[in-house]
Amino acid sequence: TNMERTSSIRRKAMARQHKGEVMIAGEQLRLRLHDGKLIKDRRYHLRTYPNCFVAQELIDWLVSHKEAPDRATAACLMQHLMDHDIIHHVCDKRPVFKDAKLLYRFRKDDGTFPFSTEVKIFMRGQRLYEQLIADKNSILQLREEHGVAYQRSFPGCQLIDWLLQNAEAESRRRGLELCRTLQEHGIIQHVAKKHDFFDSGLLYQFCINFRRRRRLSALLNESEQEEDEGVAVSTPEDTHPESPFVLRKSRPQEGNSAFQSVESSKDLKQVTSGRRGSLNSLQLHSAGFPPLAQSSTSVARCNPKSVLRRTVTCEELLAPGAPFLKKVLTVIGDALGWGFVVRGVAPCYVQAVDPGSPAAVAGVKVRQFVCQVNGQCVLYLDYRTVSRLVMTGTRTVVLEVMEPLE
Structure with missing residues (x-):
């Protein structure tokens, strides 16, 4: 029935x-x-x-x-x-x-984390949530439906508009399919839980507040869990100083752009005085994201010439027995970012790595080709899109790379 x-x-x-x-x-x-x-x-x-x-x-x-x-x-x-x-x-x-x-x-x-379809959808939902929260004119707002006010809610049609504007969907039909998938996986829902997802003025919310600090003990208590899951409103724990998802903003000094996920004012001082030269292309700008043209010109000044010894195609990388070694690397961003620069189009490659950075510690090297970011295939994307995927995800980035054997 x-x-x-x-x-x-x-x-x-x-x-x-x-x-x-x-x-x-x-x-x-x-x-x-x-x-x-x-x-x-x-x-x-x-x-x-x-x-x-x-x-x-x-x-x-x-x-x-x-x-x-x-x-x-x-x-x-x-x-x-x-x-x-x-x-x-x-x-x-x-x-x-x-x-x-x-x-x-x-x-x-x-690198043994199983990126199943379910996990990929969940991570996509988390990434979209983070982008929507960070958006200056966010569509997530206090809105009313049938006399009831809902925090951080959005009309379905506005989310699809946003997906199209941000190249997250290629058509309204694809946008609708993505939203329905997110609903099926318990990531978004109709505010009163009465409707499926429609490209209309009906209001929806994220069911999961990705930024809220989780108490581990709550995981064992299913009844507490159920009460928690219907909540999509902001809670004071959103800004808990230890939450790894808190993005603090500080005034840019001398044009510094940094990924700031810091836990104390001491760290904040270190962030604003820290430098990674040309590597700002993979760090969050303190007022949002750096204009891509600006970030690529700063990179071009310091790295004018490609580090590649020869051009490599995606077909070459995927060919059986090709002279490349596949590696899975986990980069945990610090207060200054991740510390590497990607360049190129289909496939992207690592142009530069800051010697003391998280990327260097994780084993990221120049001339590695980037195949996947957090389980998503990026072989056929350009460096701007790949940079955005890294910047708008969580502090930890799982990269699948191909390294030339020669």
Whole structure:
């Protein structure tokens, strides 16, 4: 019956939303652990394992930071992250999380995170949300439908207009398909949950507030979870100083443009005085995004000539047995950005890497060709689009690159 179908769709959407909440909570935890230096390269039996944490140390940290009331609950939380493919044992042999001196790793830190269709849609929704929130004249506003006011809501037709203006959809039909997919995956919904998505004046909201700080303990409590998920309004936790999704703005000094996700005024001073020369093309401008022409001319001044030894086509990169090595690299942006410059069109390549930057630490090198950004194929895109994908995503960027063997 229709009612059964509706409740089944709702159950699926709730499950997807919960998966989304786990992903965000896991990502927020991962960034905090990197900041707290709990994640680092560790030696075990004459072998070095990069970007690991020790289970026992993490449990200590969760309890001392009041993320869990006791060690048993903390272990349950980590098991939950393990079941959702967020973390794994470094050798992938242990399906059960143990409070012991064992090494575990976040799948995002070693490129084994499974970018399923569902995850890609979720990440697309998150990226769109971040762009819409950052937009100076955002379509997300307090609006009224049938006498009820809804925060951060938007008419369906305006979202499709925005998708077209920002090259996120090539036609209204494609825009409508994307919005319906986002609705099916529990990312957006009609404000009163009465309608499917239409290219009309009906009001919709994001069901997930991507910027809200997640409490890990809430992940184990399904009833709390359900109350949480209908909320698309801003909460005070949006601007929690430790939230990795808070983009602070500071006045630009001497034309500095930086990706500012900082946690204290000390960091803010460091941001405004920091420099990465020509590498501003992959850093957020403090008043939005840098005009692309301006960013490419600054790059051209410092890197006038392409670093490529010869022109390479996409077909060449994809040919079986081609002399290229595929690598998956995770770049965690810092207060100054990511620290690399992409150039070219179909395929893009890395033109420059700042020696002390997160990109250099992650293994990004000049002359690498960029194939994927956060699971999305970018082989046939130009450097402006690829730069925008990096800049408008979260602080962590997973790159798939092809490196020439010669």
